[in-house]
Amino acid sequence: MFWRIFVISLCIHLAYASFTGQTFKQKPFLNLHPPEDIDSKSFIDKLYAQSSDTCTNCKKVLAHGVGLTQNTPPEQIVAVFLYWCTTKLSMSEQLCNITYKLSTSTATMGTDFTNLLVLIEDPLESLDGDYYCHFKAGGACPLPPTPAYDLSSWWSERPSILELEQSTGFFNVAHLSDFHVELDYAVGGEANCTDSMCCTPRSRNVHTNSGQTPSTDFFHNSSYTDFVFVKGDEIPALEVVWQPAHEFGEYTCDTPELLLNNSLKHVRDTNQVKTLGFEFALFTGDMVDHDDLYHTTMDTTIHEEIMGFRDMKAWLGDIPVYSVLGNHDTFPYGQLAQESLGFASRFTWNDELMGDLWEESNWVPRNVSKHYTGFSVVTRRGLKVISLNSNVWYTKNMYAYAGIASNPDSFGSLRWLIDELTESEELGQRVWLQAHIPFANVDTLPISSHLLGEIVARFSPYTIAAIFFGHTHKDQFQVQYGADKDPGNVVNMAWISQSIAPLFTLNPSWRYYQVDSKTFSVMDSLNFYQRLNETVDGEGNEPEWQFEYSAREVYTNVEFSQLKQWEKSTPLNATFWHYVAEQIGTNASFNQVYTNHQFRYSPATPDCFTGLCDDNYCYVSSFTRDAYLGCNNLEALSYHIVGSFWDV
DSSP states (O other): HHHHHHHHHHHHHHHHHHHTOOOOOOSSSOOOOOOOHHHHHHHHHHHHHHHHHHHHHHHHHHHHHHHHHHTHHHHHHHHHHHHHHHHHHHHOHHHHHHHOOOSSSOOOOOOHHHHHHHHHOOOOHHHHHHHOOOOOHSSOOOOOOOOOOOOOOEEEEEEEOOOOOOSSSSEEEEEOOOOOOOOOOOOTTTSSSSSSSSTTTOOSSSOOOOSSOSSEEEEETOOOETTEEEOOEEOOOTTTTSBOOOOOTTSSSSSSSHHHHHHHHHHHHHHHHHHHOOOOOOOOOOOOOOOOGGGOOOOOHHHHHHHHHHHHHHHHHHHHEEEOTTTTTTSSSTOOTTTTOOOOTHHHHHHHHHHHHHHHSSOOOTTTTEEEEEEEEEEEOOEEEEOOOOOGGGGTTTGSSSTTTTTTTTHHHHHHHHHHHHHHHHOOOOEEEEOOOOOTTEEEEEEEHHHHHHHHHHEEEEEEEEEEESSSOOEEEEESSSSSSGGGGGGEEEEEESSSOOOOOOOOOEEEEEETTTOOEEEEEEEEEGGGGGGGGSOOOOOEEEEEEEEHHHHHHHSHHHHHOTTTSSOOOOHHHHHHHHHHOHHHHHHHHHHHHHHHOOOTTOOGGTTTTTTHHHHHHHOSSHHHHHHHHHHGGOOOOOOOTOOO
């Protein structure tokens, strides 16, 4: 089966190389010597010499770039913007190259930026320019107010809300997220590196080790052979390494395949031992690692996607897996073009690859409704699962800035979603939504977040039974309100799943849900984790997975009456999570319990009695980006510049 997928991926690889006009031979990343454009550079220098208005200057430079597209080759256009970026925006050379170098062998965005210049509406007058200069130019412009946009004509009048008849039975669904398979994870490599991704053969610490050899040895080439763990050959640690990477992962690194297989083995074993009978599983995205984009190629992207889905199929067997793509699960990184604007063929390879992988795994048939690698599928019980591609609203997707004010649905995703929800509403069918990036996350464009919130509000609570995200790597939730934050105004809530990847000092974790078999409401979530720091004993043995907590048991085992008296037959609905959020905002001990779950008791778990968890309340009580930023006046979070361009 996967040999056929390999051949398909090879064809996709060659087609992409042909499309870009480039071969995929690795080139030095920071060694760009493009043609000079003296006039453009003089224009930029004069512009900034005459005015300190960074917002207007940024939009004028964009407008100049639009003019260049008429008769200037792309190589010269990106040279102009590289000059602007490195001299006027105070951004690192590395980040500027990632943003503006033409996309050839590595996952840089220059080709997509030059495409955007063809599509963007007048930067001086449109929201396109305001958004781009805020999110992509280091906050050169302030975040503009989110424009009002009325979607009410896109749906019919809301029908009378019917009472949902709960059953006395339930079934179980697994939820996994954010694998971030580190293809070149090197046992014994530097886990305390000073550059980009650690635990690779090229990872280094610029400070020389004093020569003290780490006390533990390592086991090279440990693996799962025929579903059985086989310990590899023992090797000594290198003297030059400060913190050697262990077999099952490190808190500074993504997921070695050994950890991925160990995690999936635990999912399989839990399902079998507890006779849970998982009817399906959700995977909320990010199969590909966080490596610096100049080390990310189409080859590595395809390989990691195939590896991750192959391993899930091998361990989960006949359990269908309904997946979404994350911001890392495309090439170039985070990019996706509208089908209607002329550049979509650059990205159809991913849709074809996922279609083949998911169909051959007997997860998602070809004849379902699909949209940008998202899809709608109906389970055997009649539940509809809608998977959305959140790169549509991702702030790092260049194409998301094309005409967003005049047509905030240029991808057609909102219309497709509304049509799917309308169909289910007319049938009296319950729906689960899943996507990678939460609507309230700072990586979501504000106008998209607002409109998605409107759609959820229109079709809740009768049609939309549950919402699921990934992306943050933390165990979180978010509550949607129609007005003030009181129990009478709750609309819906979203589950944000924890990651398998330990990067950002988080313990690997996954969960499953107990689901009402009639209403498809979530009755409980049961969470499992492993303490990664306890696996580094030098023995190379399999880590021990532990039961972490039941949401129903932990959050009702408090003195707060509304939670303590929560009926066992009542689902963990938005009202329940409103009361949990209320306690997070007022009770430091309760907030600490929640935070322990966020980090899965890792060494980096913050102390909530010192003010380090104060943002939790705003995050869990916000469903849109504007609501989150407005909660604590957090406009500083509305853009973020990371030197290595890492993102969750």
